[in-house]
Amino acid sequence: xxMNACDAKGDQIHQPLMAKKMQRLExxxxxRPFKFRIQAFTNAFHxxxxxxxxxxxxxxxxxxKIYLWRHRYISRFNEDGKKQKSKGNHVWNIEARKIKDSGQxxxxxxxxxxxxxxxxxxxxxxxxxxxxxxxxxxPSPVRWEFREYTSxxxxxxxxxxxxxxxxxxxxKIWDAQMSCPIAExxxxxxxxxxxxHNGELRGTPGPDDESCTITIMAKYLREGxxxxxxxxxxxxxxxxxxxxxxxxxxxxxxxxxxxxDDEYPVATSAMTGGSAQAVVVPAPIATEQVMLAQxxxxxxxxxAWKTTKGPEDEPDxxxxxxxxxxxxxxxxxxxxxxxxxxPSSRRASGGSGRKLLAxxxxxxxxxxxxxx
Numbered sequence: 001x002x003m004n005a006c007d008a009k010g011d012q013i014h015q016p017l018m019a020k021k022m023q024r025l026e027x028x029x030x031x032r033p034f035k036f037r038i039q040a041f042t043n044a045f046h047x048x049x050x051x052x053x054x055x056x057x058x059x060x061x062x063x064x065k066i067y068l069w070r071h072r073y074i075s076r077f078n079e080d081g082k083k084q085k086s087k088g089n090h091v092w093n094i095e096a097r098k099i100k101d102s103g104q105x106x107x108x109x110x111x112x113x114x115x116x117x118x119x120x121x122x123x124x125x126x127x128x129x130x131x132x133x134x135x136x137x138x139p140s141p142v143r144w145e146f147r148e149y150t151s152x153x154x155x156x157x158x159x160x161x162x163x164x165x166x167x168x169x170x171x172k173i174w175d176a177q178m179s180c181p182i183a184e185x186x187x188x189x190x191x192x193x194x195x196x197h198n199g200e201l202r203g204t205p206g207p208d209d210e211s212c213t214i215t216i217m218a219k220y221l222r223e224g225x226x227x228x229x230x231x232x233x234x235x236x237x238x239x240x241x242x243x244x245x246x247x248x249x250x251x252x253x254x255x256x257x258x259x260x261d262d263e264y265p266v267a268t269s270a271m272t273g274g275s276a277q278a279v280v281v282p283a284p285i286a287t288e289q290v291m292l293a294q295x296x297x298x299x300x301x302x303x304a305w306k307t308t309k310g311p312e313d314e315p316d317x318x319x320x321x322x323x324x325x326x327x328x329x330x331x332x333x334x335x336x337x338x339x340x341x342x343p344s345s346r347r348a349s350g351g352s353g354r355k356l357l358a359x360x361x362x363x364x365x366x367x368x369x370x371x372x
Contacts, residue, residue: 081180149176
């Protein structure tokens with residue numbers, strides 16, 4: 001099977017594709033599509049039959065066309081029931097894949113799952129058409145398998161139905177050799193809310209309806225022959241109201257978990273013996289320890305010295321100490337403490353500091369008068 005094969009008139013049999021697409025298809029080992037130009041392919045096939053002794057008198061061209069129209073490896077119609085076209089030309093689709101085999105060629109059929117079903121036949125290319133001459137090729141190490149086209153039930157299938165929302169499915173028959181035929185549809189064991197009406201499966205599920213499996217059977221005529229197709233699919237019934245309730249309950253559970261986390265926060269540190277240690281405790285205990293730690297930090301050693309009265313509080317006047325220097329040092333220490341403290345601590349300690357300073361100044365003045 002060569003992509004540059006032509007009929008006796010020199011017309012190409014294969015519809016040309018883009019170079020990149022051709023390269024990708026050549027590298028693939030899966031089934032790939034081939035688009036045959038109908039007239040060129042029919043003429044080349046007829047010429048091949050004549051060269052093999054099947055002349056026009058024995059097998060006229062009209063019968064050759066009918067044979068090709070009904071061939072199980074040729075698809076003439078798409079799923080919409082229209083003849084297939086490519087770049088303005090009517091084409092036939094053929095799907096095949098290469099199988100590399102170094103041994104002898106085989107022409108046996110191998111059943112496989114292909115699209116809607118069917119089988120794949122392994123064939124060996126018999127001849128190549130080029131310029132009206134036909135030459136028989138020697139057995140090639142590459143053989144081709146062709147996909148068999150079989151009729152099936154198609155249509156835009158919806159596998160989900162919602163409570164209170166009308167459900168509609170309009171099936172149709174896809175046949176590779178004919179446009180969409182008229183079929184009679186039926187289903188065994190349908191749920192009570194579903195029925196067939198004018199070729200449509202329709203109904204509205206209720207809150208008590210459950211998911212199920214739907215089986216569809218189609219009967220139609222194909223060239224005077226009765227054909228029966230069958231298809232089954234799972235149909236899931238969902239209730240939007242119940243889904244919203246479940247979602248709301250899930251949100252409530254998440255909120256409760258968040259509230260529980262807020263009731264028992266983690267205390268990152270607490271003062272124990274003058275050092276900070278990481279602890280994990282319930283909220284009340286953590287709050288008490290943090291408050292105790294803050295209280296211990298507020299009572300600094302310098303503040304405790306100023307609030308305790310004793311002989312060491314008085315300036316060393318007898319040893320020649322300068323009262324103004326002592327008072328200045330105390331003021332400077334007060335300023336440094338106030339910078340380290342928070343505004344609330346400064347407000348709380350401001351009144352006691354002024355009283356202490358006034359008391360110290362009064363005692364110092366009294367001692368000077370006595371010395372004089």
